[in-house]
Amino acid sequence: QAGFFDVEERLARLSGLGDQFEAFSRTVDFEVFRPKLEKALVDL
Numbered sequence: 001q002a003g004f005f006d007v008e009e010r011l012a013r014l015s016g017l018g019d020q021f022e023a024f025s026r027t028v029d030f031e032v033f034r035p036k037l038e039k040a041l042v043d044l
Contacts, residue, residue, distance in 0.1 A: 015022060 011019075
């Protein structure tokens with residue numbers, strides 16, 4: 001089981017390698033999709 005610091009270390013390592021999600025999040029406003037995603041979860 002991974003601990004909190006294990007996860008933080010992994011995320012920091014990914015960030016240092018050029019995490020693609022970080023690059024996308026600088027250009028794409030993912031909050032635009034939140035209402036549709038939340039509705040989809042409610043409708044499950």
